[in-house]
Amino acid sequence: MALSTVDGSIVSMNERFIKMLGYNSFSDAKKHIKHLAYDLYDKPETRQEIYHEIITRQINTPHLVKFRRKDGSLLDVRLFLQKYTHQGNHIDYMISTIEDLSYQKSLETTIAEVKRQYRQLLNSSTEAVFIHKDEHYIDCNQTAKVLFGITDTKKNFTFADLSPEYQPNGKKSFDEGVAILKKVSEGFPQKFEWEFIDAKGKALFAQVAINKIENGLNGNFLSIIRDITKQKMAEEKLTEQKTMLRTIIDCLPFELFATDLDSNVLLQNSSSKSIWGDSEGKNIYEGTASKKGKEKWKRNLELIKKNQILDYEDKLIYKKHDIYARKIVVPYNHKQKVIGAISLSIDITERKKAEIQKVESQNRANIQRAALAEIMFSHIFSFKNINDAFQKIAHLISSTLSVARGSIWAFSDDGSQLKCLFLFNQQTETYTSGDILHINEFPAYFNAIKKENRVYAEDTFNDPRTSQLKDIHLKKHCITSLLDSGIFLEGKLVGVVSAEHIGEKRKWMPDEESFISTIAAIVAQLFEAQKRKKVEHELIEHKNNLESLVEERTQEINQLNEELQANNEELYTTNEMLLEERNRLKEALEELKLIQAQLIKQEKMASIGTLTAGIAHEINNPVNFISSGITGLEFMLEEMTHLIHQFIPVSIEVENRQVKGNIDASEIQEKITELLEELPLVMESIKNGVGRTTNIVKGLRTFTRLDSQKFERANINQLIDSTLTILFNKYKGRIEIVKSYSDIEEFYCFPGKLGQAFLNLLVNAIQAIEDKGKITITTSLSNEKDNIIVKIKDSGSGIPEEILKNIFDPFFTTKDVGEGTGLGLSIVHGIIEEHSGVIEVNTKKGEGTEFVIFLPVKKDAGN
Structure with missing residues (x-):
């Protein structure tokens, strides 16, 4: 840009213009340019003609002129010249805006040369080349003429004239071609395969590339066509063979994959992908295999290179689980040269684990049999010292079951205490006795012993039968699991045999439970023998005279003796009953875990409700302040607008009398009027924002009543709208919400819990819609007016029939690990039942899901 006087003297130039003319500084330019017309323009009269046009015609159009640079060369420029009057000193100036066109001129010359070269390249191509405007061909090269038998390029024909009516995909050639050209015209070059008709009328398969011609030449599009008919036929046959082979490989009931000698995976069947993921085209060392597994594969490849066949059993770790497989690895040869390896993996996990469990069970059984044999054939039953027998048994319990503590306990005569007779501590290898447990302090444990004959606890701290022992006994000795069996004599509980485990929680095996019960029976026999020995002693004392x-x-x-025999038979029967009871207890434990998870969920939601209530309260205060301020601001703006409309005419009249120059009072009035018209729009925008914030706060305050146990009146439509407000960001712009509400009076319910139910159902509906879709919400009253009916329908993928019966089960979920807890619909079902309501589901795969809720109308809080 430059500023000059009307008579042609330079006043100022910007840095860009100075460099464009080849000067070092403004002072340098001003020294050489005394008069613009003679020192800058290549023709002096040019400036006068442009100035005269501006003054006389009052127009400002660009002018193409030549400026003289410092070195004397001419510079092509586009010039915009405008007159400007400085109001302070009333001096006229000329403002010049200059655009350098030298590059454009050289570019035009280059384009002309490119056109010539492009035409030469087009005619020398061995592939068919067409130039066309839209779908009509207007030119082509010699290759195209020969391929399609074209003799007259001036004839108006389209690509459809060179194609069959329909393409292999079933679409019309003309319609498909128009669609492709539309994409190209939008700036997306296309490359695709197409079926043509050659000069002999036969089908011709070609690879076509179409691009848009932005400038020059005679058409809009350039198409390059390569004949791939022979290649296509060969590819189809090869594809058919590959598809058949791939189908066979994917149907194999075992893992199969092939690699080259660099461990790149060339082929992988479905069974392998389902376990290890898709690794085709990747290096095996990039997969999920362990470091040990990768090293083993490296060693296998070394043997495969020597043309050896490998057949072995292997242990793998998948998702922290052991997998056992039979591996068969064979060389893959080509032209009598090993180029890769094919690996087969047959899953033998079940068989292997069964073998391992059988061996472990046999080992435990052998140890237990040896322990029992040691008891039976030792001096224990010689009854010389009953305490030696108890000491021996306590030691065998600990060593046989590999537990930290083995002990024998007996009840006091009055049955109020349980006293430890002998305890062996394997960690310290010491014997102790004398510990006492008072029965009235641990009722759950002793009731379980009396009713079930035993207590097998995997988690002593949380097992309801043993948790009362935690503070006094379990924590003191760090006992995490225990295996206890009652000692019964003549049908009465007289003591307990105990195996106590320290460390990680331990799951007891059936053979271990049977072993401890057998030990308890042996101890019972010792108690009985002790009693019998006492009787025999009395008989000896009175032998002579009694x-x-x-x-x-x-x-x-x-x-x-007969009763003892009967007790032995009873113990066998009791063992079978204990196994059945143990299974029932496991089921009860699972139910307790589910209840515990739901309680934790409720506690979390209560905490979230408390936090949300605080946030809603804090937001509500400034929103009320803003809302009140807007009302006052509207009133003041209305008064100010009225005063301005009265003041403007007077002000304009005064300005017209006092101010001379180019200030236009009507323009000032027009600008003020425009601003006054825009103010209500700005105020309306602020009010909309405040209204939307208020709705969100209302939704949050409704949501915070989730943990409320208060049975109170609520409006079903408002509960649903509050939930939609909370979820707005999850569906906005993607899912259409269609609401069809009936006018329903308020009814008594737990509003927070119903809000949670609607929240869970709507979250599921939103997640069921992958892309765009619709959720329809309907509320109505039943014909008898005694039930409120709520329907929530989504356009998602639907629920498969095979899992429909499980959707309300706790912890049942089809989501990936870490993405869902499986409690959503279970909580909904519980909330509806708590309201004496019913929830039904209608679904069809691919057509969406509809949940229908029936809620009894509660007229008062006591109903």
Whole structure:
């Protein structure tokens, strides 16, 4: 840009113009340019003609002129010249805006040369080349003429004239071609395969590339056509063979993959992908295999290079689980040269684990049998010292079951205490006794022993039967799992045999439970033998003079023996009952875990409600302040607008009398009027923002009543709208919400819980719609007016029939690990039942899902 006087003297130039003319500075330019017409323009009269046009015709159009640079060369420029009057000193100036066109001129010359070269290149191409305007061909090269038998290029014909009526995909050639050209015209070059008709009328398959010609030549599009008919036929046959082979490979019931000698995966069947993921085209070392597995594969390749066949069993780790497989790896040869390896993996996990479990079970059984044999064939039953027997058994419990503590306990005569007779501590290898547990302090544990004959606890701290022992007994000795069995004598509980585990929680095996029950039966026999020994001792003392008493005692002993035999049979039956009871307890434990998870969920939602209530309250205060301020501001703007409309005419009249010059009072009035018209629009925008914020706060305040147990009146439509407000960001711009509400009176309910139910259902509906879709919400009253009916329908993918019966089960989910808890619909079902309502589901795969809720109308809080 430059500023000059009307008579042609330079006043100022910007840095860009100075450099454009080849000067070093403004002072340098001003020294050489004394008069613009003679020192800058190549023709002096040019400036006068442009100035005269501006003054006389009052127009400002660009002018193409030549300026003289400092070195004397001429510069092509586009010039915009405008007159400007400085109001302070009333001096006229000329403002010049100059655009350098030298590059454009050289570019035009280059384009002309490019056109010539392009035409030469077009005619020398061995592929068919067409130039066309829209779908009409206007020119082509010699290759195209020969291929399609074209003799007259001036004839008006389209690509459809060179094609069959329909393409292999079933679409009309003309319609498909128009669609392709539309994409190209929008700036997206296309490359595709097309079926033509050659000069002999036969089908011709070609690869076509179409691009848009932005400038020059005679048409809009350039098409390059390469004949691939032979290649296409060969590819179709090869594809058919590959598809058949791939189908066979994917149907194989075992893993299969092939690699080259660099461990790049060339082929992988469906069974392999389902376990390890898709690795085709990747290096095997980039996959999920462990470092040890990768090293093993590297060693296998070294053997494969020597043309060896490998057949072995292997242990793999998949998602923290062990997988056992039979591996067969064979060389892949081409022209008698090993170029890769093919690996087959047959899953033998079930068989292997069964073998391992069988071996482990047999090992445990052997150890237990050896322990029992040691008891039976030792001096224990010689009864010389019963305490030695108890000590021996406590030690065998600990060593056989590999637990930290093995012990024998007996009840006091009055049954109020359980006293430890002998305890062996494997960690310290010491024996202790004397610990006492008071029965009235641990009712759950002792009731379980009496009713179930045993307590097998995997998690002692949380098991309801043993948790009462935590503070006094379990924490003191760091006991995490225990295996206890009752000692029964003549049908009465007289003691307990205990195996106590320290460390990670331990799951007890059936053979271990059977072993501890057998030990308890043996101890019962010792108790019985001890009692019998006492009786025998009394008989010896009275042998000489109490023959009749001896006979009586002998009969009593015989009876005891029979009862002992009967007790043994009873113990066997009891063991079977214990196994059944153990399975029932496992089921009960699972139910307790589900209840615990739901309680935790409710606690979390209560905490979220408290936090949300605080946020809603804090937002509500400034929103009320803004809303009140807007009302006052509207009133003041209305008054100010009225005063301005009265003041403008007077002000304009005064300005017209006092001010001379180019200031236009009508323009000032027009600008003020325009601003006054825009102010209500600005105010309306602010009010909309405040209204939307208020709606969000209302939604949050409704949502915070989630943990409220208060049975109160609520409006079903407002509950749903509040939930939609909370979820707005999850569906805006993607999902259309269609609401069809009936006018329903308020009814008594738990509003927070119903809001949670609607929230869970709407979140599921939103997640079921992958791209765009619609959710329809309907509320109505039943014909008898005694039920409110709420329908929530989505246009998602629907629920498969095979899982429909499980959707309300706790923890049942079809989402990936970490994405869902499976409690959403379970919580909804519980909330509807709590309202004495019913929830139904209608779904069809691919057509969406509709949940229908029936809620009884509660007229008062006591109903």
